[in-house]
Amino acid sequence: EEYQRTFIANVSHDFRSPLTSIKGYLEAILDGTIPPQMHEKYLTRVISETERLNKLTQGMLTLNTLDSKGYLNRTNFDINRVIKDTAASFEGTCSTKNITFDLTFSDNIQMVYADLGKIQQVLYNLIDNGIKFSHTDSTIYIQASSKYEKIFVSIKDTGIGIPKDSIKKIWERFYKSDLSRGKDKKGTGLGLAIVREIIQSHGENIDVVSTEGVGSEFIFSLPKSTNL
Numbered sequence: 155e156e157y158q159r160t161f162i163a164n165v166s167h168d169f170r171s172p173l174t175s176i177k178g179y180l181e182a183i184l185d186g187t188i189p190p191q192m193h194e195k196y197l198t199r200v201i202s203e204t205e206r207l208n209k210l211t212q213g214m215l216t217l218n219t220l221d222s223k224g225y226l227n228r229t230n231f232d233i234n235r236v237i238k239d240t241a242a243s244f245e246g247t248c249s250t251k252n253i254t255f256d257l258t259f260s261d262n263i264q265m266v267y268a269d270l271g272k273i274q275q276v277l278y279n280l281i282d283n284g285i286k287f288s289h290t291d292s293t294i295y296i297q298a299s300s301k302y303e304k305i306f307v308s309i310k311d312t313g314i315g316i317p318k319d320s321i322k323k324i325w326e327r328f329y330k331s332d333l334s335r336g337k338d339k340k341g342t343g344l345g346l347a348i349v350r351e352i353i354q355s356h357g358e359n360i361d362v363v364s365t366e367g368v369g370s371e372f373i374f375s376l377p378k379s380t381n382l
């Protein structure tokens with residue numbers, strides 16, 4: 155019950171602030187406080203707030219299906235290929251911040267047995283964070299290395315890092331550090347909660363090593379394909 159209460163309080167809080175600004179901008183446009191030549195600027199903000207609400211709803215739905223022990227649709231696939239494709243999908247965002255990827259694979263092809271769609275989401279969320287919290291003109295290092303019956307995937311940035319006292323909280327639903335609240339208005343604080351839920355549902359682990367002002371590294375494991 156306590157959990158339910160906190161959850162609802164967080165949801166309400168996170169929905170209220172974009173709704174308040176949307177209402178404020180639209181009223182100011184209607185009553186003329188914002189002059190016509192400024193409409194485009196404020197309507198763009200309205201759209202960005204609705205995108206945030208959309209992301210929140212999407213994230214909550216994803217968590218909800220993961221919660222209800224949504225079954226895993228496991229297949230054998232090459233994790234290197236998925237990393238390359240996911241990284242490539244960030245090309246646009248990367249070029250505006252001049253961020254490059256450095257990919258290292260311990261073997262040409264590394265087959266894992268996992269839920270492809272969900273692992274794509276994990277990589278997407280971790281790379282998205284890596285870019286968001288990196289400075290311009292930097293590199294994001296992604297590695298996939300084989301160790302015994304596992305493949306370890308690491309996503310490492312040289313960005314703002316995570317303060318010691320918030321490192322445990324980053325996995326909580328809706329948690330966003332104060333630092334990132336200002337910088338990243340589109341964030342929902344649900345990304346890492348989803349990532350952890352997915353990795354744990356595979357029976358695997360995810361860890362983070364981070365130093366404020368130096369950067370962060372997220373490492374998770376996946377089972378290698380067997381009987382191939």
Ligand code: ADP
Nearest residue numbers: 283287315324330331334341342343344345346
């Ligand atoms: P969001 O990115 O939407 O804020 P997440 O759940 O993905 O939500 O992340 C929660 C918080 O963890 C972020 O707000 C940020 O404070 C911190 N964080 C996550 N990834 C990184 C990173 N690569 N570098 C620094 N801080 C990070």
